[in-house]
Amino acid sequence: MNQFRLQAAFLLICVYFIGYVNCAKGTDHHRRKGSKVTTAAMHSSSKQSTTGTTGSAGRKDVEFTAPMENVSVPLGKDGVFTCKINQIVHADHLQLVWLRLDSQTILAFENRLVQNNPRISVSHEDRRDFSLHIKAVQPEDSGHYACQINTNPLSQMRAYLDVLVPPVISATETTEHATVREASNVTLKCAASGHPAPAITWSREDNMYITPRGEEKALTYNGTELSLERVGRADMATYLCMASNGVPPAVSQRISVKVEFPPMIWVEPKHVSAWIGGSATLKCETEAYPQAVHFWFREGVVLTNTEKYDIRSEPAPEPQSYRMKMQLTIKNIEAKDFGDYTCSASNSHGSVEGAAKLYEIEVPPEGRTTASSHRAKSTHRGSGKKRKHQKSQDSNTTKFEDNRAFYDKQQMDQDQSSPPLEEHVRGALRKKDSDNGGCAVLRMQTITTYSLPMALLLMHIF
Numbered sequence: 001m002n003q004f005r006l007q008a009a010f011l012l013i014c015v016y017f018i019g020y021v022n023c024a025k026g027t028d029h030h031r032r033k034g035s036k037v038t039t040a041a042m043h044s045s046s047k048q049s050t051t052g053t054t055g056s057a058g059r060k061d062v063e064f065t066a067p068m069e070n071v072s073v074p075l076g077k078d079g080v081f082t083c084k085i086n087q088i089v090h091a092d093h094l095q096l097v098w099l100r101l102d103s104q105t106i107l108a109f110e111n112r113l114v115q116n117n118p119r120i121s122v123s124h125e126d127r128r129d130f131s132l133h134i135k136a137v138q139p140e141d142s143g144h145y146a147c148q149i150n151t152n153p154l155s156q157m158r159a160y161l162d163v164l165v166p167p168v169i170s171a172t173e174t175t176e177h178a179t180v181r182e183a184s185n186v187t188l189k190c191a192a193s194g195h196p197a198p199a200i201t202w203s204r205e206d207n208m209y210i211t212p213r214g215e216e217k218a219l220t221y222n223g224t225e226l227s228l229e230r231v232g233r234a235d236m237a238t239y240l241c242m243a244s245n246g247v248p249p250a251v252s253q254r255i256s257v258k259v260e261f262p263p264m265i266w267v268e269p270k271h272v273s274a275w276i277g278g279s280a281t282l283k284c285e286t287e288a289y290p291q292a293v294h295f296w297f298r299e300g301v302v303l304t305n306t307e308k309y310d311i312r313s314e315p316a317p318e319p320q321s322y323r324m325k326m327q328l329t330i331k332n333i334e335a336k337d338f339g340d341y342t343c344s345a346s347n348s349h350g351s352v353e354g355a356a357k358l359y360e361i362e363v364p365p366e367g368r369t370t371a372s373s374h375r376a377k378s379t380h381r382g383s384g385k386k387r388k389h390q391k392s393q394d395s396n397t398t399k400f401e402d403n404r405a406f407y408d409k410q411q412m413d414q415d416q417s418s419p420p421l422e423e424h425v426r427g428a429l430r431k432k433d434s435d436n437g438g439c440a441v442l443r444m445q446t447i448t449t450y451s452l453p454m455a456l457l458l459m460h461i462f
Helices: 002-051 365-377 381-417 421-461
Strands: 064-066 071-074 079-085 096-100 105-109 120-125 129-134 143-149 155-169 177-181 186-189 192-195 199-204 220-222 225-228 237-244 251-267 271-274 280-289 293-298 309-315 323-330 339-347 350-360
Touching (some): 071 079, 079 096, 079 143, 105 120, 129 143, 155 237, 155 251, 186 251, 271 280, 280 293, 280 339, 280 350, 293 323, 323 339
Parallel strands (some): 071 155, 177 251
Antiparallel strands (some): 079 129, 096 105, 096 143, 120 129, 143 155, 155 192, 186 225, 199 220, 199 237, 251 280
């Protein structure tokens, strides 16, 4: 009995041991199998992460199809940035963001604006092409902008907005006008702002040459400063400072340069002739700046516009307005009007005088004829008829002389080609006298004396 109990216990112990061994083997098999599955999954995950930037769900890579280009926009125009993606961006997986990199500011999430700026807007096409619009760009809009996708790691494209600003001349830093003494130096300045930086070009409004200090004379000069050395009255002009940078419009500033000097005077001619009853004009030309005060004098007395004197002055056109032409006309000259006259000019730098002399001459023949005709007009109406009759007589005399010359020529031609007309007349008279008796001798003498004038008169009549 005891032996049977021992055998049964031994069998139970063997069965328990075999079960434990099999259980241990199964557990180890399942552990090794699970380890293989985990390793394969990790390997697959690692392979996906090293391929590129992907979403958390292991999606195919998102890439930009083209670089975002820099934009240059004139002030006040619209600027646009465009970001192109190789596949549709779904909002539940990826997010596209617009940034201002200079200030690290988020402008928009896809089509949702963050900044309250009415000049900024966003748009997209098929959720592939995304655009950022900036209306009426201002100088402060210049800077770097970025299009960013929240992949892991982040994907980003960036570009620069360059706002082109036309030139503006600074009034506070630019010479407005300059007034200097003759033979001194002067420097003109011109400052302008803009983007790109403007270039400054100098010229003269009258298109004359400029001679900068240390340079050859030229029609234009480049630089922010124009220096003129030992200026003279020929340098007195309006100068133009022009600023340009390729962004229209170019701008310019007019700068007036005045050169001060004492008056100078020229009198030409210095001697003027006239006769009593006539008129004469004296001329005087001056140069001065500031503009001079001008007078005509006669024996220390200032002359003014009267019935006797006519005074006129005419300034030269710009840029020679410092020149002045003056003239004094003396009418109905009398003996007391002959003598010296003085032209004077004065300004803040000095005064000067010039002299002209009016002297008497006899009335020329044409002057006498003119004077006599004027006197004759004022005497009587009958004298007009007399002059008309005299003129008619003179005309008839002239015609007679012309006819006489013509007759003389005709007579010479006849003398050469045929017997003299006098012979024909004498023959006819002889025949007639033979019939008339004692009167033949007297008639012959009379006819002989007056035959030639009568023949000429008959030829004229017929």
